[in-house]
Amino acid sequence: MSRRGLGSATILVLQALAGGFRYGFDIMDATELPSGSVYPILSKLEESGLARSAWEDARIARREKRPPRRYYTITAAGAEALREAMKRMTALAPRHAH
Amino acid sequence: MPPPKRSPGDYPVFRLCALTLAGASRIVPSRRRFEWRREWEAEVWTYVHSFAQAGRLTWDRQLDLFLRCLGAIRHAAWLRGRSAAGLARVTLRELAAEPAWAGALILTLGLTLGIAGAVFDLGWVALTLRDPDSVDDRVVRIWNSAPAAEIDRTALSVEEFTRFQHANRTLEHIAAFRRRTVMLGDPAAETTPVKAAIVTGDFFAVFRRPPVLGRTPADQAGVVLGYDLWWTRFHGDPHIVGQPITIDGSGVLVRGVAAADFRFPRGETDLWLLTPSIPSSGAGERGLAAIGLLRHGVQRSTAQRELTGVSLGLQRESPAVYFGQFGATWEVLVDPLSRPGRGYEPILFVLMGASVVAVLAALACVLAMAGHGRTRQGPSTGIAAPMACLSGAAIIAVALGASAMTGAGALFQSWMPALGQRTLGAPGLCFIAGGTVLAAAVIGARRRGFPGEPVSLPPLVQILAVASGVILLSLLAGFGASYGRLHAEGPGFQDADLYAIPSAGRSGDLDRVRARLQRSPGVVAVARATGLPYVDGSASTTFELENPGVRAGHPATSAAVQFVDPDYFGVMGMKLRGGRWLDTASAEVVVSAAMATRFWAAGEALGKRIMLYLPERSVWVTVVGIAGNVRRGTLGGAGIAEMYLPYALGNGGRAPALVVRTAMNADAVADYIRQEVPASRVIRMDTRVQGSEAPHRNATVMLAALALLVVTGGVVSGYHSANGWPESAMAAAVGALVGLGAVWWMSPTLTDVLYRTKILDPGILWAVVLVAAGSPVVAGILPRTFTPAGGRLARPYPL
Numbered sequence: 092m093s094r095r096g097l098g099s100a101t102i103l104v105l106q107a108l109a110g111g112f113r114y115g116f117d118i119m120d121a122t123e124l125p126s127g128s129v130y131p132i133l134s135k136l137e138e139s140g141l142a143r144s145a146w147e148d149a150r151i152a153r154r155e156k157r158p159p160r161r162y163y164t165i166t167a168a169g170a171e172a173l174r175e176a177m178k179r180m181t182a183l184a185p186r187h188a189h
Numbered sequence: 190m191p192p193p194k195r196s197p198g199d200y201p202v203f204r205l206c207a208l209t210l211a212g213a214s215r216i217v218p219s220r221r222r223f224e225w226r227r228e229w230e231a232e233v234w235t236y237v238h239s240f241a242q243a244g245r246l247t248w249d250r251q252l253d254l255f256l257r258c259l260g261a262i263r264h265a266a267w268l269r270g271r272s273a274a275g276l277a278r279v280t281l282r283e284l285a286a287e288p289a290w291a292g293a294l295i296l297t298l299g300l301t302l303g304i305a306g307a308v309f310d311l312g313w314v315a316l317t318l319r320d321p322d323s324v325d326d327r328v329v330r331i332w333n334s335a336p337a338a339e340i341d342r343t344a345l346s347v348e349e350f351t352r353f354q355h356a357n358r359t360l361e362h363i364a365a366f367r368r369r370t371v372m373l374g375d376p377a378a379e380t381t382p383v384k385a386a387i388v389t390g391d392f393f394a395v396f397r398r399p400p401v402l403g404r405t406p407a408d409q410a411g412v413v414l415g416y417d418l419w420w421t422r423f424h425g426d427p428h429i430v431g432q433p434i435t436i437d438g439s440g441v442l443v444r445g446v447a448a449a450d451f452r453f454p455r456g457e458t459d460l461w462l463l464t465p466s467i468p469s470s471g472a473g474e475r476g477l478a479a480i481g482l483l484r485h486g487v488q489r490s491t492a493q494r495e496l497t498g499v500s501l502g503l504q505r506e507s508p509a510v511y512f513g514q515f516g517a518t519w520e521v522l523v524d525p526l527s528r529p530g531r532g533y534e535p536i537l538f539v540l541m542g543a544s545v546v547a548v549l550a551a552l553a554c555v556l557a558m559a560g561h562g563r564t565r566q567g568p569s570t571g572i573a574a575p576m577a578c579l580s581g582a583a584i585i586a587v588a589l590g591a592s593a594m595t596g597a598g599a600l601f602q603s604w605m606p607a608l609g610q611r612t613l614g615a616p617g618l619c620f621i622a623g624g625t626v627l628a629a630a631v632i633g634a635r636r637r638g639f640p641g642e643p644v645s646l647p648p649l650v651q652i653l654a655v656a657s658g659v660i661l662l663s664l665l666a667g668f669g670a671s672y673g674r675l676h677a678e679g680p681g682f683q684d685a686d687l688y689a690i691p692s693a694g695r696s697g698d699l700d701r702v703r704a705r706l707q708r709s710p711g712v713v714a715v716a717r718a719t720g721l722p723y724v725d726g727s728a729s730t731t732f733e734l735e736n737p738g739v740r741a742g743h744p745a746t747s748a749a750v751q752f753v754d755p756d757y758f759g760v761m762g763m764k765l766r767g768g769r770w771l772d773t774a775s776a777e778v779v780v781s782a783a784m785a786t787r788f789w790a791a792g793e794a795l796g797k798r799i800m801l802y803l804p805e806r807s808v809w810v811t812v813v814g815i816a817g818n819v820r821r822g823t824l825g826g827a828g829i830a831e832m833y834l835p836y837a838l839g840n841g842g843r844a845p846a847l848v849v850r851t852a853m854n855a856d857a858v859a860d861y862i863r864q865e866v867p868a869s870r871v872i873r874m875d876t877r878v879q880g881s882e883a884p885h886r887n888a889t890v891m892l893a894a895l896a897l898l899v900v901t902g903g904v905v906s907g908y909h910s911a912n913g914w915p916e917s918a919m920a921a922a923v924g925a926l927v928g929l930g931a932v933w934w935m936s937p938t939l940t941d942v943l944y945r946t947k948i949l950d951p952g953i954l955w956a957v958v959l960v961a962a963g964s965p966v967v968a969g970i971l972p973r974t975f976t977p978a979g980g981r982l983a984r985p986y987p988l
Binding site: 125128129130131157160 | 224267
C-alpha cells in the first residue's frame, strides 16, 4: 500500500489500532466504519506491513469460555505512516481555517 | 428482557450470522478460508456472548450484528478478487468445477421453463377451442405496414382496399369499416347518440353471421340495427325491416337486425350503416379498417403474400402517392381477429397464478439441489456459492428454455393451427414443472448425497410452517372433495340446452313470448315456473301434515315451494323418484326426495295430504310424486324440503319465469330465443351451473399448487432437519396441533362454503396427516437410504 495514498478510512483504522483497539469489531465501534470497510482495510494494512495480526493465547480464550480472537496491532511502519498522514492533515487545517 | 441463555448458539441471530458466514466463506480463497471464518465467528460469538451475559442483547444490537455479518460477504469478495469481477470468476469456477452437476442444473431449469410454458399454452389452446363464442379462425384483420418507416400496423387506403376486393384469390369475403357515432332519431323530436360503424356490403358475410331479421345485400345502402337497440328503441318490432329510420337527420331504410351477441367492432356497436362503396377522401389516405374471411385451406401467410403483391403493384402504378409516403415500401399484414381465451380469463389467471407458485417451488428445489451439490468438498451448506452457481446457471437456462419453447412452439403450431402466432414464452409454469424439478432434486440428492450440516429453522418458524401446511392441505382436501361432489352429483336437472327467461314483470308479456317460443323451430318445450333454481331465490310456505306425528320431531312447518306448469319437470329433465308428475291443474303436489324423507317414513309420502297456507288461501293437496333433489344455486338448497305445486293454483305472489328446452344447434336456438326477448334476459342454465362450480374448481387448482409447494418444502426441510429430528418432530407436532386447531375454528365458516363436505371429516383429516407427515418422513429416510456414507449427516458443527 502506498503511504501517500492513505485514505481517510485507512487513517481512522490506523488511529484506532494506535489507540489500542485490537479486534475487528472493536475497531468498527471505535471508527464507526462498517465491517465491509474495516476488514478489507485491515487486510490491506497487513499486506503492506503497516499492521500485523495474530491469534490470542488459547488459554486466555479458554479461561473466558470463548473462542480465540484474532487481534491486530500497528507496526512501526504503520505508526510512521500514521504520523505522516496526521502531519499532512494538520498542515491542511490552517488553510481551511482562513 | 428475557434471561440470558447459556450459549450464543441458542440465539437465532447467531445462527443466522453463522449461516451467512458459512456461505460467504465459500468465496474466500481456500488457503485463507479457515482462518477467515474462525476470525469472523469468534467476533460474532464474543459479541453475542458479551451482550447476552450483560442482558443487553436487544433487537437493535441483533440487527447491528447481522449487518456486520453482511459486511463479511464484501470482505470475502475483496479477498477473492478485490472487485466485483471476483464473484463472476467464482460463478464460472463453481460451474466449471463440476460440469455434470452444472449441466444438470441448467437442464432442469431450462426444461422446467420449456415444458411448463408449453403446457400453459396447450391449456390456453384447449380453452380457446372450447370457447363457443370465439370468432371463426378464418376471420382476419388486414393491415398496412412500412417496416422501413417503423410503421407497424395502420389502416388501408380506399384505393388499396378496392384493389384487394377485385384482385385477391385467397379471401372468400373482404369488407371494410369505419367507426363513428351517429345521432339516431328525428332532430325535431329527440335524438340519441349511438355507436355505429360504416361498413361495406360483405361485412356480415365475413363473420358468417347473417342478420336474424332481414338481409344485407351488398349493393344496397341501409342500416342494420343492433339487437339490443332494436329491442329497446324499437320494442322488438318484427316489421322493422324495410321501414325508414332517421340517422343524422336523414332517412335510412332498415335492412336487418343483427344477432344478439354480435357487436363488432369493439364489442359495443349498436348499428351498422351499409354502403356499397366507401368514397375516397384522398388518394393514398389510410383510414379504412379491413377484415376478410380466408378461403378454406388458405394460410394467413399465403393471403399476406398475395395482398402484399397487389399492394406493391398499386405502389408501382402510383409511386408518387405510395412510395412518397414516409419514403418507404408498404407491405400487408394479415392477423387473426379471434382473441384466444375469451371468457376464460379467470381460469387462465388461476393457471398463471399456479404457474408462478410452481416457479417458486422449482427455484426452491433447484436451490436445494445446488446446496447439496456443493457439500461434498466441505462442511458448509453455504448460500453464496450455490447462489453464484445458480445465477450463472439461470442465465444459461433461460436461454435454453427459450430455445426449447421456440422449438416446441413450431412443433405445436404444425399440430394445432389454432395456436396461431402465439409465442410459447408465456410466464407460465404448471404442476409438471414442480414435479420435474422435485424428481430432479431427489435424483440429484441421491447422486450427490445430502448436506452434512443441519440448517435448523427457529422453532416458532417451524411450528408456523407446519401449521400453515396443515391448514392449506385441509383446505385443499375440503375444496377438492366439495368440487368432486358438486360435479359428480350435478344440479339435479339436465342443464344442457336449457334456457331460463326471468319475467320482466308483466305476465302477459311472458305468456306472449311463451306462445311464440312454443311455435319456434328447435324449441322442444316451454314451461312456466316460479323460483327457478340458479335464477331466483327460493320462496317458502307454511304447511301442515294431515296426519302429523308420523315422524316425531317434525311438526307442521314450512318448505320451499315452486308453482310450475305440468311440463316443467320434463323441460328441466328432473328425475322422478316415485309416483308421477303433475298432470292436471288439480290440488296435487310433487315433493322433493328430501322432503319425503324428512316428513314421512320410507315410501309413505305418496298419497298423503298437506294443508298449504298460501298467501291467498289455504288448500289441501295430495302428494302424487317424489322428485329428485335439485340444487338451488351455488351451494345451498340441495336436499332441502321442496314442493312443486300446479301453476294453476297461483304463483304465490312470485313473478314467473320461463324455462326453454331446445334441440338442434343450441346457439342458433339461443339466437332465436333472443329474438323474442332481450339478450340480457336469456340465461343459459349450463353456464349458470358451471359458474356455480367455478369457485370450488379454481380454489382446488390454486390450493393444489400451493400444496405442491408445501410438500416440496417439507421434503427439502426434511433433509436439513434430519440431524435434529427430535426437536423438529416436536415442532412439527405442535405445528400440526395448531393447524388442526385453526381448521377446527374455521370449520363452521367452511361448512357454509363447502358443498356437503365437512372439513373435519375423518377422511380429510387422514389425508392431511398422511401428506403432511409423509413428506418429511420420506425426506428423513432418503438420506440414509441414498447416502453411501450415512455418517456424513452427523458431522458436527464447527463451533
